[in-house]
Amino acid sequence: MRIKFWGVRGSIPAPGPETNRYGGNTSCVSVHTAAGNLIIIDMGTGLMHLGNALLRTEFGKGAGRATILLSHTHWDHIQGLGFFPPVFIGGNQFTVWGPGSSPDVLEQILEGQMDPNFSPLQTLKNLSAKVDVRAALPAFEAEGVRITTREHAHGHTRALSFRVEEAGRSFVYASDVGYPESGPEPAAIAHYANADVLLHDSTYKPEDQATRRNRGFSSYEEACAAAIAAKAKRLVPFHYDQDYSDDAVDGIVAACTALLAPHGIAVTPAREGDELEI
Amino acid sequence: MKVRFWGVRGSIPVPGRATNRYGGNTSCVEVRPRAADPIIIDAGTGIRHLGKALMEGTFGDGRGKASILISHTHWDHVQGLPFFSPLYRAGNQVHIFARQRDMHLEAVFSQQHDAAYFPVPLSAMHADMHFHELVEGARFHIGKAHVTCARLNHPWVAIAYRVDVDGASVVYCSDTAPFTDMLLGRDFIERPSFGTLPPPVQSELAAMRAGVVALAKNADLLIYDTQFTPEEYQARPHWGHSRPDDAIEIAREAKVKQLCLFHHAPMRSDDDNDKILAAARELVSADKFTLVSAYEGLEIPLGDQ
Ligand SMILES: [Zn+2]
Ligand SMILES: [Zn+2]
Ligand SMILES: [Zn+2]
Numbered sequence: 067m068r069i070k071f072w073g074v075r076g077s078i079p080a081p082g083p084e085t086n087r088y089g090g091n092t093s094c095v096s097v098h099t100a101a102g103n104l105i106i107i108d109m110g111t112g113l114m115h116l117g118n119a120l121l122r123t124e125f126g127k128g129a130g131r132a133t134i135l136l137s138h139t140h141w142d143h144i145q146g147l148g149f150f151p152p153v154f155i156g157g158n159q160f161t162v163w164g165p166g167s168s169p170d171v172l173e174q175i176l177e178g179q180m181d182p183n184f185s186p187l188q189t190l191k192n193l194s195a196k197v198d199v200r201a202a203l204p205a206f207e208a209e210g211v212r213i214t215t216r217e218h219a220h221g222h223t224r225a226l227s228f229r230v231e232e233a234g235r236s237f238v239y240a241s242d243v244g245y246p247e248s249g250p251e252p253a254a255i256a257h258y259a260n261a262d263v264l265l266h267d268s269t270y271k272p273e274d275q276a277t278r279r280n281r282g283f284s285s286y287e288e289a290c291a292a293a294i295a296a297k298a299k300r301l302v303p304f305h306y307d308q309d310y311s312d313d314a315v316d317g318i319v320a321a322c323t324a325l326l327a328p329h330g331i332a333v334t335p336a337r338e339g340d341e342l343e344i
Numbered sequence: 345m346k347v348r349f350w351g352v353r354g355s356i357p358v359p360g361r362a363t364n365r366y367g368g369n370t371s372c373v374e375v376r377p378r379a380a381d382p383i384i385i386d387a388g389t390g391i392r393h394l395g396k397a398l399m400e401g402t403f404g405d406g407r408g409k410a411s412i413l414i415s416h417t418h419w420d421h422v423q424g425l426p427f428f429s430p431l432y433r434a435g436n437q438v439h440i441f442a443r444q445r446d447m448h449l450e451a452v453f454s455q456q457h458d459a460a461y462f463p464v465p466l467s468a469m470h471a472d473m474h475f476h477e478l479v480e481g482a483r484f485h486i487g488k489a490h491v492t493c494a495r496l497n498h499p500w501v502a503i504a505y506r507v508d509v510d511g512a513s514v515v516y517c518s519d520t521a522p523f524t525d526m527l528l529g530r531d532f533i534e535r536p537s538f539g540t541l542p543p544p545v546q547s548e549l550a551a552m553r554a555g556v557v558a559l560a561k562n563a564d565l566l567i568y569d570t571q572f573t574p575e576e577y578q579a580r581p582h583w584g585h586s587r588p589d590d591a592i593e594i595a596r597e598a599k600v601k602q603l604c605l606f607h608h609a610p611m612r613s614d615d616d617n618d619k620i621l622a623a624a625r626e627l628v629s630a631d632k633f634t635l636v637s638a639y640e641g642l643e644i645p646l647g648d649q
Contacts, residue, residue: 078389078427079357081368090359090368111356114610139460141423149356149610175460183417183445183452186499186583188532221463281463308392308427338360 067211067232067344068098069263073112074336076242076269076283076305077142084311089338091115092142093241093305095265099232103209104132107228107239112338113146120152128157128195133208136164137241138225139175148180148187158195163202165217165226173199202226216257219244221282229257235344236261240292241305243267244282250292258296262344265336266292268303268318286318290325301326304336345510346645347565348374351390352638354519354571354585354607355420362613367640369393370420371607373516373567377509378648380487381409385505385516390640391424399429406435411486414442415518416502417452425453426462434470439486441476443503449475478503480555494555496520498584499528506559512647515560515600518569518607522590523553525581533582553594560598564646567638568594570605573620588624595633602644603628605637 073079073091080090092110099105106116117125124130130152137143152158166172173190176199182188190197205214211232217224220242227240238261245251258264269275269283284292286303293301303322306315319335326333334342351369358368370388377383382398384391391412395403402408408430415421430436445452450466453475457466466473480495480503489509496502497520504517521528525538527545541549560566568591572580577587588605595603605624608617621637628635636642 075359078392078423079359079368081357081359081363081389083361083364085359086361086364090357111359114356140463141461144461145356145419145423178455178458178460181455182500182530182532183455184419184422186418188499192532192534223459223463 067100067230067235067237069237069342069344070096071112071336071338071340072096072116073110073146074304074306074338075110075142075308077308079111080308087312087337088306088315088335091338092145094146095239097230097237099209099211101210105209105211105230106132106134108137108143108241109134109146109150110142111146111149114149117150117152125152125155125158128155130158132160134160134162135202135213135226135228135239136162137227137239138165138220138223139172140242144176144179147176148185153193153195153197156194159198160195161198161200161208163200163206163208165224166201169199169201172201214257216253218254219282221280223282227257229261237344238264238298240265241267242282243284245284245288247279249288250295254292255295258292258298261296261298263300263302263342264293264296264298265302265304267305268322269305269307271318274307286322287325290322293326293331294329298331300332300334302334302336302342345378345512345514345647346376346643347514348376348643349390349638349640350374350394351388351424352606352608352640353388353420353610354569355610357389358610365614365639366608366617366637369640370423371518372424375507375514377487377489380489381411383486383489383507384410384412386415386421386518387412387425387428388420388422389424389427392427395427395429399433403430403433403436406433409437411439411441413491413505414440415496415504415516416498416500417442417445418500418519422453422456426457426464431469431471431473436471437474438471439474439476441478443501444477444479449477492559494559495552496556497523497528497549497552499582501529502584504556504559506563510646510648512564513562514565514567514646515563516567517556517560517594518567519571519584520556520569520586521581521584522586523549528582528584536580536582538581557594557598560594560600563598563600565602565604565644566591566595566598566600567604567606569607570620571607571609576609588620589627592624592627596631600633602634602636605635608638
């Protein structure tokens with residue numbers, strides 16, 4: 067599996083020189099399987115840049131196919147859809163697996179993003195590519211790999227974390243995770259168990275989280291606690307607060323490294339444009 | 345008054361090194377009359393930073409009052425509103441003006457805060473919010489400032505604003521297509537064509553254009569949507585954006601004193617924007633008005649200070 071980070075920021079894109087190194091685009095990660103298939107996780111503004119890169123592949127000719135895993139429908143996880151060039155090319159096919167009691171509910175929410183008051187696209191039906199929306203199952207196969215899903219609390223709502231497994235290797239994407247005060251629950255740890263790479267919500271420094279716990283994001287300390295309890299091999303901190311400069315994120319990374327080194331867990335921060343081979 | 349740019353980008357925010365100088369935030373302009381409350385035009389992601397600056401003053405202790413004029417509710421003009429800190433402080437008063445829609449404005453803005461999309465409902469914002477529905481041609485006062493507006497040629501309709509205060513005037517004209525090739529409104533246009541328009545459509549466009557020229561008449565500053573290059577416009581005339589040439593024509597006819605290129609395309613790098621500005625300046629070398637290109641942090645003083 068080859069993981070690439072296209073957007074690593076939470077809540078709202080944060081342009082400016084102070085975010086140049088880690089990047090200011092919102093959540094989007096691509097996973098290329100060993101077999102060469104594509105899985106996209108979340109559709110924040112980073113998706114636009116992934117889409118531009120994909121135009122040089124079969125997606126540019128209307129012969130592309132990808133699976134999109136959607137953690138939840140907050141703006142920072144869907145804003146890129148209307149700016150994803152491959153969806154404007156007929157012939158491309160996307161299957162979106164996301165939260166919701168039914169595919170119709172999820173499709174209605176995505177449709178609302180294109181409402182003519184808000185978007186010149188007016189409706190999802192104006193996208194030329196085929197976009198098939200489905201409610202994510204607890205476990206399913208897509209692009210030749212096995213995916214397991216866990217629903218977790220995220221403030222007043224729920225979101226999904228995903229575990230992608232191929233040939234004995236595993237990648238977990240756990241963003242926008244709000245744990246109880248007692249920390250990560252056993253079900254969360256079971257979902258992350260022994261992951262080769264655990265990408266985890268690290269929105270806040272603990273002191274900032276203290277005043278905003280109701281928002282449903284993790285601190286980097288919770289991310290580290292999850293990595294230790296799950297015996298993950300590598301932690302990827304992700305979904306940095308929009309107000310954190312690169313220097314502040316450096317601080318988060320250093321703190322994670324200090325917490326995890328005694329446990330032999332490596333730390334690779336999510337940074338726009340970086341790749342990680344599993 | 346002072347005019348300050350907090351977001352100058354169109355369509356979608358674009359973080360990254362290539363946009364450091366002009367800025368990657370979407371549309372937001374602050375008009376600050378002398379010794380009076382701010383008048384904010386559009387609430388793209390740039391308004392997040394304006395909000396933080398305002399919290400340093402009276403808004404920080406819930407005694408602030410601001411008016412926000414919305415050109416239209418496309419995402420790049422409203423995305424920052426849920427991140428505008430003064431709205432989370434009780435006591436602040438925020439008046440939101442926008443064109444009338446099919447449903448009440450408060451319902452439109454509530455949709456943005458629907459639980460599916462954003463964690464905090466509009467009803468939970470602590471500030472005192474008031475929604476004011478406008479139609480083209482409306483004229484009203486915000487304190488000592490006089491505000492007028494005109495319709496633009498844009499999908500689902502946008503409006504331009506003129507603010508007269510402190511002996512000067514600023515006109516904000518974004519987003520709009522030129523008034524020549526197609527009339528944009530409620531219909532979704534899949535494939536544009538450049539045919540001859542039926543006479544009623546021609547006259548409607550001509551009237552809209554005359555309205556914009558009248559609105560901008562003798563303005564000290566005209567801020568204009570120049571998202572497209574001529575080639576891009578040919579490919580996408582139905583997207584509702586103009587070229588620098590269109591802005592220059594309106595500026596000439598309206599006899600403005602200064603023209604500002606605005607609503608830069610997301611894929612435009614700082615170097616691209618420099619080139620577009622230089623080329624546009626060539627075109628107006630014999631004209632009487634000055635020409636600038638908007639960037640985050642640009643502040644233009646007008647009239648009485
Ligand atoms: Zn998020
Ligand atoms: Zn716009
Ligand atoms: Zn627009």
